[in-house]
Amino acid sequence: MLESLGSARIEGNHTTLADYVESKLAGARQAPSDQLREMENIERAMGYIEESVQANDHLSEHFIRELHAITVGQLEREGDATPGAYRRHPVRIAQSPHLPPEFIQVPEYMQALVAFVNENHPPKYDLIRRSTT
Incomplete structure (x- = not known):
């Protein structure tokens, strides 16, 4: 909870x-x-x-x-x-200077993230991997 x-x-x-x-x-x-x-x-x-x-x-x-x-x-x-x-339109985050990636890029970025998490990497990347698994 x-x-x-x-x-x-x-x-x-x-x-x-x-x-x-x-x-x-x-x-x-x-x-x-x-x-x-x-x-x-x-x-x-x-x-x-x-x-x-x-x-x-x-x-x-x-x-x-x-x-x-x-x-x-x-x-x-x-x-x-x-x-x-995955979204099919542009978005903005209210009261934030951050610009999310264009919607057309999201599938490619998600594929790259999943591939990264599922690969073996040196220990320096453990925090990134652990945060997604």
């Missing part, structure tokens, strides 16, 4: 642990807000990782897209019209 709270905070979600626990106790009596649903989605994605990933498994684009679909599914604010698919 704390992992999902921390992950949601990175995305600007300000739900407190108390709010999240209270929503869990309330159960289906009330529809979750977008911020609570975001945390639920993150928990489901982490469960999917734990169930699906075995030692020495290779990362795949399909797996990354599945995680994306789980994480942004049914979200309005941070949602996606095509969860689990």
Whole structure:
């Protein structure tokens, strides 16, 4: 639960642990807000990782897209019209000077990332590899 709270905070979600626990106790009596649903989605994605990933498994684009679909599914604010698919239009990040790559480059970049993670590299790259596996 704390992992999902921390992950949601990175995305600007300000739900407190108390709010999240209270929503869990309330159960289906009330529809979750977008911020609570975001945390639920993150928990489901982490469960999917734990169930699906075995030692020495290779990362795949399909797996990354599945995680994306789980994480942004049914979200309005941070949602996606095509969860689990690479974007097909330009995007910008509000209040950030960062310019994401052009949508046409995303599949190629994702292929390169997956190939890098699945290859053997010198120990100096361990942090990069561990952050993606």
